[in-house]
Amino acid sequence: MATQTLAAWTVSLSYPDLPEEVIHAAVRSFYNIAGCIVGGSRHTATTTARNALSPFSGPPTSHLLGTDTSTDAMHAALFNGIASHVHDYDDTHLDTIIHPTGPVACALLAIIPTLSRPVSGPEFITALVAGIEAECKIGMAVWPAHYDVGWHITSTTGSIGAAVAVAKLFALEAGKVAHAIGLAATQVTGLREMFGSHTKSFHPGRASQNGLLAALLAREGFTSSVEALEAKRGWARVVCSGGNRLEEEIAGLGGSGRWEIVRNTFKPFPCGIVVHPVIDGCVWLHGELERVGVDVADVEEVVVDVHPLVLELTGKTAPRDGLEAKFSVYHSGAVGLLLGKATPAQYKGDVVLDRRVVALRDRFRAVPDEGLRADECHLVVKVRGAASIEKHVDYAVGSMERPMTNEQLTAKFVDQCIGILGEERTDKASEWCWNLEEQADMGRVKDVL
Amino acid sequence: MATQTLAAWTVSLSYPDLPEEVIHAAVRSFYNIAGCIVGGSRHTATTTARNALSPFSGPPTSHLLGTDTSTDAMHAALFNGIASHVHDYDDTHLDTIIHPTGPVACALLAIIPTLSRPVSGPEFITALVAGIEAECKIGMAVWPAHYDVGWHITSTTGSIGAAVAVAKLFALEAGKVAHAIGLAATQVTGLREMFGSHTKSFHPGRASQNGLLAALLAREGFTSSVEALEAKRGWARVVCSGGNRLEEEIAGLGGSGRWEIVRNTFKPFPCGIVVHPVIDGCVWLHGELERVGVDVADVEEVVVDVHPLVLELTGKTAPRDGLEAKFSVYHSGAVGLLLGKATPAQYKGDVVLDRRVVALRDRFRAVPDEGLRADECHLVVKVRGAASIEKHVDYAVGSMERPMTNEQLTAKFVDQCIGILGEERTDKASEWCWNLEEQADMGRVKDVL
Numbered sequence: 070m071a072t073q074t075l076a077a078w079t080v081s082l083s084y085p086d087l088p089e090e091v092i093h094a095a096v097r098s099f100y101n102i103a104g105c106i107v108g109g110s111r112h113t114a115t116t117t118a119r120n121a122l123s124p125f126s127g128p129p130t131s132h133l134l135g136t137d138t139s140t141d142a143m144h145a146a147l148f149n150g151i152a153s154h155v156h157d158y159d160d161t162h163l164d165t166i167i168h169p170t171g172p173v174a175c176a177l178l179a180i181i182p183t184l185s186r187p188v189s190g191p192e193f194i195t196a197l198v199a200g201i202e203a204e205c206k207i208g209m210a211v212w213p214a215h216y217d218v219g220w221h222i223t224s225t226t227g228s229i230g231a232a233v234a235v236a237k238l239f240a241l242e243a244g245k246v247a248h249a250i251g252l253a254a255t256q257v258t259g260l261r262e263m264f265g266s267h268t269k270s271f272h273p274g275r276a277s278q279n280g281l282l283a284a285l286l287a288r289e290g291f292t293s294s295v296e297a298l299e300a301k302r303g304w305a306r307v308v309c310s311g312g313n314r315l316e317e318e319i320a321g322l323g324g325s326g327r328w329e330i331v332r333n334t335f336k337p338f339p340c341g342i343v344v345h346p347v348i349d350g351c352v353w354l355h356g357e358l359e360r361v362g363v364d365v366a367d368v369e370e371v372v373v374d375v376h377p378l379v380l381e382l383t384g385k386t387a388p389r390d391g392l393e394a395k396f397s398v399y400h401s402g403a404v405g406l407l408l409g410k411a412t413p414a415q416y417k418g419d420v421v422l423d424r425r426v427v428a429l430r431d432r433f434r435a436v437p438d439e440g441l442r443a444d445e446c447h448l449v450v451k452v453r454g455a456a457s458i459e460k461h462v463d464y465a466v467g468s469m470e471r472p473m474t475n476e477q478l479t480a481k482f483v484d485q486c487i488g489i490l491g492e493e494r495t496d497k498a499s500e501w502c503w504n505l506e507e508q509a510d511m512g513r514v515k516d517v518l
Numbered sequence: 519m520a521t522q523t524l525a526a527w528t529v530s531l532s533y534p535d536l537p538e539e540v541i542h543a544a545v546r547s548f549y550n551i552a553g554c555i556v557g558g559s560r561h562t563a564t565t566t567a568r569n570a571l572s573p574f575s576g577p578p579t580s581h582l583l584g585t586d587t588s589t590d591a592m593h594a595a596l597f598n599g600i601a602s603h604v605h606d607y608d609d610t611h612l613d614t615i616i617h618p619t620g621p622v623a624c625a626l627l628a629i630i631p632t633l634s635r636p637v638s639g640p641e642f643i644t645a646l647v648a649g650i651e652a653e654c655k656i657g658m659a660v661w662p663a664h665y666d667v668g669w670h671i672t673s674t675t676g677s678i679g680a681a682v683a684v685a686k687l688f689a690l691e692a693g694k695v696a697h698a699i700g701l702a703a704t705q706v707t708g709l710r711e712m713f714g715s716h717t718k719s720f721h722p723g724r725a726s727q728n729g730l731l732a733a734l735l736a737r738e739g740f741t742s743s744v745e746a747l748e749a750k751r752g753w754a755r756v757v758c759s760g761g762n763r764l765e766e767e768i769a770g771l772g773g774s775g776r777w778e779i780v781r782n783t784f785k786p787f788p789c790g791i792v793v794h795p796v797i798d799g800c801v802w803l804h805g806e807l808e809r810v811g812v813d814v815a816d817v818e819e820v821v822v823d824v825h826p827l828v829l830e831l832t833g834k835t836a837p838r839d840g841l842e843a844k845f846s847v848y849h850s851g852a853v854g855l856l857l858g859k860a861t862p863a864q865y866k867g868d869v870v871l872d873r874r875v876v877a878l879r880d881r882f883r884a885v886p887d888e889g890l891r892a893d894e895c896h897l898v899v900k901v902r903g904a905a906s907i908e909k910h911v912d913y914a915v916g917s918m919e920r921p922m923t924n925e926q927l928t929a930k931f932v933d934q935c936i937g938i939l940g941e942e943r944t945d946k947a948s949e950w951c952w953n954l955e956e957q958a959d960m961g962r963v964k965d966v967l
Contacts, residue, residue: 292715294709
């Protein structure tokens with residue numbers, strides 16, 4: 070029943086039904102991912118994929134954000150999807166740790182220019198919400214066992230979310246939406262074993278493409294199972310052997326129950342969420358040291374009390390490159406304290422190996438403390454010949470309790486885009502994306518981003 | 519270790535190392551699948567996919583067998599792969615029920631015309647063997663639990679087989695072969711829930727494309743896990759929670775252990791293998807009735823003793839269309855007895871609903887018998903005013919014990935191709951495919967098939 074229920078819900082969803090907070094969350098989700106796609110557009114993973122596959126590209130209808138290049142819709146979904154995730158800087162639905170917007174938005178942006186009509190901002194938002202709700206509800210149905218066994222839940226659910234969103238954009242009838250869901254469900258992409266390699270960011274890109282492909286085939290009449298999610302050997306049971314809550318979660322789709330998109334959060338720092346409290350505290354301490362006139366060279370030691378999981382996941386003491394640095398609470402804290410920020414630039418190889426960063430990193434001491442939550446930490450900076458400075462971070466910026474403000478999202482967007490688009494285009498792009506609700510033609514993305 | 523072992527084995531495999539029986543099996547596997555691809559090229563599933571995706575196609579380098587159309591390599595792998603499986607008429611590695619040749623051969627045929635050099639028959643055979651050995655060994659490592667839980671093992675292993683074959687064709691170094699294996703392993707396509715819909719044949723098509731994509735990305739330097747198959751959260755454990763025999767199977771790759779391709783069998787009838795003994799017996803009885811001069815209209819009853827599984831899987835008494843007829847031992851037996859054959863033509867709607875077929879079908883009685891093997895059956899034809907005629911089928915044609923002869927494969931090939939290619943081209947194509955070992959340029963497939 071879940072498959073048919075999801076299909077019927079998708080068909081019936083309309084923009085006027087969306088509560089204001091849902092539209093607000095959709096605009097922020099789009100704004101954030103647009104900056105991430107531009108920011109990831111020149112990463113090696115993205116350009117390697119482009120180079121490998123350009124000989125097979127079709128009509129260049131669809132824009133690759135952050136470049137002056139277009140490609141066919143199918144490849145655009147892949148490349149933009151890779152870019153959206155490649156800095157680990159996108160967004161997080163904390164209840165499932167799905168990064169929901171990339172797979173869905175990239176499929177929509179890719180296919181829109183191929184349609185014979187303009188797609189408005191509100192229509193885009195409606196399809197985006199449909200896709201994100203689908204992925205998050207399905208994800209909650211199998212969380213956490215599905216993730217624990219080794220699936221990258223962002224892409225395994227992302228294929229289905231992208232299919233639902235594109236099916237909505239195509240205004241398919243419910244029967245065909247169900248076939249699209251089945252076609253997406255059968256393409257189960259993403260093993261966590263790939264974390265630490267380019268293939269991690271391939272996952273949301275391929276999910277975007279899987280979902281787009283599913284909707285295109287279903288539109289043409291290609292058939293699938295219409296019980297793909299819930300059947301005895303359907304998606305939920307095959308990818309999560311220990312039971313699932315599929316029917317309950319799908320029955321609670323937005324309108325009947327909770328909207329998931331309002332629980333989406335945005336990453337202030339391009340690394341795993343578990344290090345965010347430490348970075349947040351160190352960035353604050355950077356300002357505080359400046360304010361009281363202490364030179365970082367005089368810092369003797371930084372003691373960081375953290376939840377034990379932080380050391381388990383990010384305990385690398387001497388990272389050798391940007392990727393390893395993402396798994397180092399020491400590097401992440403050091404750049405926060407020394408430079409006052411942790412953006413993708415602070416995870417580049419030259420910064421990771423910078424003499425001053427390494428010196429400060431080596432003065433960090435992390436202490437596991439069972440009494441702290443994973444999103445909490447306590448910092449003490451010991452200064453030569455001066456009083457120590459302390460900071461307690463109760464909830465990191467970017468959490469549900471301290472969501473990133475629109476101003477912070479703007480700063481993140483500008484930081485990612487300015488070196489690629491230039492100042493003038495970045496400002497215009499930022500304004501355009503914030504005004505998503507007012508846009509008459511989403512195909513204009515190619516002129517803007 | 520399995521991933522690296524497979525990669526190293528792939529690199530070291532060479533044509534002179536292949537025993538004669540392996541080459542013989544490879545030629546027969548290629549010959550059989552070539553006919554199946556042509557035969558499936560006009561099926562609705564194949565044409566629907568082509569229609570849906572043609573707007574996204576790139577440079578038309580790669581031939582769609584059985585048509586006068588070409589498309590880009592990526593889409594050619596998909597479409598030819600769908601066609602290869604759509605009549606359930608391909609081949610079967612009985613130890614795993616993998617249909618191994620389609621995903622591998624379609625990836626190779628698709629990419630070959632894009633290379634700047636000709637690929638010879640022996641080079642093609644070597645890559646084909648590499649891919650088929652990879653899929654079957656990996657399949658045996660997780661069989662039967664992986665299939666039982668609901669995965670379509672043909673495509674879940676087919677992605678990896680296709681990646682290995684294309685990596686071999688590209689002569690990638692072992693490190694890159696490992697990355698290709700990882701990229702393929704992370705795209706786990708194929709739920710058995712899709713059986714009975716177009717999506718079943720989508721699976722080997724998408725597997726072919728997944729593997730081709732993986733090899734292309736790895737060639738360009740895209741990175742993956744180099745322990746993708748065996749890691750704690752690698753492919754084998756994620757897709758088969760109850761334990762696996764990965765290291766043993768991979769350690770026994772051809773040369774060190776058994777060659778799997780010599781255990782590949784070819785389907786004499788376009789339906790599940792469990793009905794084959796009944797069809798085989800009925801086809802024999804058709805000839806026998808003719809010989810003794812009995813009119814089928816005088817057949818009062820056909821009693822078929824079968825293994826209980828036959829009724830469980832193919833017990834449909836009144837199929838309404840060709841797809842349902844594949845799951846009807848009654849229809850399958852009736853066309854065998856009435857028409858003396860069961861090819862794709864006998865599973866078309868008009869035959870399924872034909873008055874004479876229905877009348878004879880309704881005179882079949884199937885009796886489950888625990889004492890029979892699944893590949894065995896006993897038939898008694900009761901004739902009005904004459905002695906009954908009996909037939910015991912110990913092993914069906916197409917089994918390991920009674921493999922299809924080259925003559926039978928030729929008849930199957932001709933039957934599939936003649937209505938599409940015409941008589942003259944079919945004869946030439948048959949000869950060309952049988953002479954695979956002698957071919958200097960596999961790109962000529964476009965002129966032949």
